[in-house]
Amino acid sequence: MLAKRAGLKRTGKSCRLRWLNYLRPDIKRGNLTPQEQLLILELHAKWGNRWSKIAQQLPGRTDNEIKNYWRTRVQKQARQLNIESGSKKFLDAVRCFWMPRLLQKIDQTSSNHYSLITMDENPAYFSASPTVTSLSTSSTPVGDLTGASNQFKGNLSSMSIPIIPSPDSMKISQLPEISEHTTSPSNAFDNNVYNNSIHDSCYVDTNSYNMEGFNLGPMSAIETYDISQFDFHMANSEWVNGQHDRYFMEHGYNVTV
DNA sequence: AAGGAGGGCAACCGCCTTCAA
DNA sequence: CTTGAAGGCGGTTGCCCTCCT
Numbered sequence: 001m002l003a004k005r006a007g008l009k010r011t012g013k014s015c016r017l018r019w020l021n022y023l024r025p026d027i028k029r030g031n032l033t034p035q036e037q038l039l040i041l042e043l044h045a046k047w048g049n050r051w052s053k054i055a056q057q058l059p060g061r062t063d064n065e066i067k068n069y070w071r072t073r074v075q076k077q078a079r080q081l082n083i084e085s086g087s088k089k090f091l092d093a094v095r096c097f098w099m100p101r102l103l104q105k106i107d108q109t110s111s112n113h114y115s116l117i118t119m120d121e122n123p124a125y126f127s128a129s130p131t132v133t134s135l136s137t138s139s140t141p142v143g144d145l146t147g148a149s150n151q152f153k154g155n156l157s158s159m160s161i162p163i164i165p166s167p168d169s170m171k172i173s174q175l176p177e178i179s180e181h182t183t184s185p186s187n188a189f190d191n192n193v194y195n196n197s198i199h200d201s202c203y204v205d206t207n208s209y210n211m212e213g214f215n216l217g218p219m220s221a222i223e224t225y226d227i228s229q230f231d232f233h234m235a236n237s238e239w240v241n242g243q244h245d246r247y248f249m250e251h252g253y254n255v256t257v
Numbered sequence: 258a259a260g261g262a263g264g265g266c267a268a269c270c271g272c273c274t275t276c277a278a
Numbered sequence: 279c280t281t282g283a284a285g286g287c288g289g290t291t292g293c294c295c296t297c298c299t
Contacts, residue, residue: 014268016285021267052287063287068266071289076264 021064028060032069034105040066041074041094041102074098 002008003015010018021027032040036058043054051063051070058066074094078085083093 012284017268049288064267067288072265 021062026060027062032061032065034102036061037069038099038102038106040069041099044070045091045094 001012003010003012008015039058040054043057047053049067049070051067055061055063055066075085077098078090078093081093083089
């Protein structure tokens with residue numbers, strides 16, 4: 001009726017879509033925030049391509065927008081790495097690199113200081129493990145990963161999630177460098193090291209956020225891989241701290257301010 | 258400055274479901 | 279119960295803009 005009466009050269013269905021995806025007053029403009037991106041990654045792991053369902057969890061975002069984000073950003077990165085999206089490698093890349101990266105970005109855009117104590121329940125991509133394994137970016141082993149450390153009582157950057165290759169302990173320096181292959185897709189994920197370690201599983205140590213002597217800088221394990229090619233299109237953050245709290249609380253993190 | 262390439266995103270397509278007549 | 283219109287949703291297309299040469 002609207003299409004007819006307005007004299008639009010559109011079908012009713014087209015009008016409806018135009019309204020839903022663009023004209024609606026509650027539509028949120030601008031790039032997806034790191035928090036939203038993280039949530040999308042997590043929910044996609046849980047629900048797959050259920051864009052409308054995912055969109056329900058992101059107020060002001062449309063299923064179309066989320067779908068476009070996934071196809072143009074996430075899948076693009078997968079292609080550049082010669083990883084089939086949806087494959088186990090792809091999921092590993094998401095949880096081992098992209099999600100921690102996003103967490104770091106969240107930290108950087110957050111004005112509050114947090115200390116992540118434990119994860120009682122892990123986000124969908126993370127598999128919980130009590131395993132504590134050495135991980136190093138240099139020839140210096142990480143060593144003792146237990147005990148409290150003020151190092152992890154700073155801001156969220158200390159929330160670096162120790163991505164731990166398993167089952168065998170190994171130094172991150174043994175892992176293949178991707179940075180040399182930023183222009184041509186890397187097959188680094190296909191080599192034996194990857195297949196034998198990260199590919200199998202990436203553990204998130206649930207007990208290692210307050211570790212004495214854990215001398216890795218935040219995200220250092222991640223930075224060993226040059227993932228600068230992963231463009232997450234960081235937006236001007238509309239992050240408010242209440243949401244920040246809520247997100248981590250809802251996902252099983254204990255957050256103290 | 259021009260034009261080609263690639264990316265982002267709104268719009269469209271097609272299939273399935275729902276609902277009212 | 280049937281049928282057709284409308285809604286819902288995932289996949290795809292094409293336009294427009296930016297960047298690079």
